[in-house]
Amino acid sequence: MTTDRLLGATAIAVAAIMFVFAYGLQAPFAYEPVGPRAFPLIAAGMIALCGVILVLKPGEPSAEPAGPIGALAALSGGLVGYALLFQPLGFVIATTIFMIPIAMIFGAKWWQGAMTGVVLAVSSYLLFDRMLEVVLPIGPFGGII
């Protein structure tokens, strides 16, 4: 199975889910001929049509090599972890901890990663939270940490 067929099949599945959830949408008081249901159904139809075309007439698979799967998984995992712990750990701690492995995926030594993490965490906290008044989560100890 080529990747295009897979993409097409996924598109059809997405369209089916959209269709199921959109079908029941009805406005309690209809004062216009086109309700809230039509447009999602049009979008779903468009996605489904593209999916069918891709399944029936898949193109050549891309020749570009993908990156090492381990690194891709590690980066995705690191980003998910950062997103999850951004609030509970506070901005400075979460940033320092998670930027070390992320920097290392891109070829840093651990101490280079640690330096990047600390400098980025502290400087962007000061810049955004203190100067630009973008409120960032504080740490479990109630301060910058």
Add this chain to the structure above:
Amino acid sequence: MDTLNYLMHGFGVALAPINLLLATLGAVVGTMVGVLPGLGPINAVAMLVPVVFALGLPPEASLILMAAIYIGSEYGGRISAILLNVPGEASAVMTALEGYPLARQGQAGIALSLSAWTSFAGSAIATLGIVLAAPVLAQWALAFGPVEYVALMVFAFACLTGLLTDQPVKAMLAIGLGLAVSTIGIDANSGVYRYTFGSPNLVDGVQFATVVIGLFAISELLIMLDTMHGGAAVRIEQLGRSLFNRVEMRFTNMATLRGSLIGFFVGILPGAGGTVASALAYTTEKRVVEKNDPEGSRFGQGDMRGLASVEAANNSASNSNFIPMLTLGIPSSGTTAIMLGVLTLYNLTPGPALFRSQPDLVWGLIASLFIGNFILLAINIPLVGVFARMLSVPAWVLVPFIVVVSAIGVYSGKSTTFDLLLMVGLGVGGYLLRRLGVPMAPLILGLVLGKILEQSLRRALSLSAGDVAILWSSPISIALWIMAAAVLLVPLLLPRFTRWRHKTALQVD
């Protein structure tokens, strides 16, 4: 003259100290962003969306900053293309074809300054074109009602799928996905919740900033892993003589002019930005030179005319991109789509009425394009060495920086873990889609235009009490439907066009 008055007024806005400062800042940041591989104008503008709100900037100041970054990155993209044969962004691919051989011959300095000059010339010609064409187009578009808008947006989508990519189906799929995302949240007309799945986080839809940052900035990091495994050491060629001379300028003048005009007209079309413009300008210039001056053609081995026309074209296109965006509310590139999205976040409805209701914004932006280009020329010729040195910033500094700025940007909107997770999820999803050949710019266009398209469609059908025939009831709408059909069908009927598109797509890749 009315236009002249408005333009003078615009210069008044653009020359206000804060806006001048933002334009300068944007020019510097934009050039840097263009130099750095993996950080295109789209990513930079996307990461800025939340920041301009956090700063509490008025709409015209936000747009001036973003526009300066956008045009600046076109200047920056040429630096790494010429010095390293690594295009900093997509539209600089053609720049490398002639620029890099020149650098190998010890003429990097000339190539850089000459291309800075032609970039400037292209931008200036395009900006002049905006001043002349935009008010006329806006005046004409004022007559557009919901019916014409529906047809216009369908035409824009058709252009995106028909002109832009090698695989139109995937572009159409991207548009569909964008339209689908635009329906998430509470429906403004009826109060019905759509696709919220019971989550309070989705009631007012998906945050625009979260989507663009996830799809562009985060997915780009994963793409960087795909392309990184060479780990090539950066070796910068000697710059040589740093300024081009009068002979070289006269030699390239016609090429610059041709490139600027091609870029201008390509840039107006929805969906076709600097990438298509530079490819078209390059092939045209090559043909012209080979016909008139076959002896002197050094195309492929460092012909200055090729370099001049490409740089003029892609900068001209990135400026004339603003015409459909400002006059019709139809963005013609991913970056201008984000700027339009920003306008809607300020509760401004993009479209021809902006020229009347927001003269400060429209004319301030146009004037700032002039000013921004002067600033870019002024910083790009003397400081090129400084920007070139940025090429040695290691990925392990750049990537954490992008992650942190993205996360702060997304978090600043609603301060929820949900949005951060959504950003990462969209980043991974965007990466997979891009790997499968689904382009991201049409998705953003679908997202930005989705709400307007749905509202226009519903308003039009309310006017006709549900009769769909109203959609092709006016001459303008009929013309637009025919044009949309033509754009979609011509490639199917003309295999020669498909081959041409395939070839340019390959060159652009």
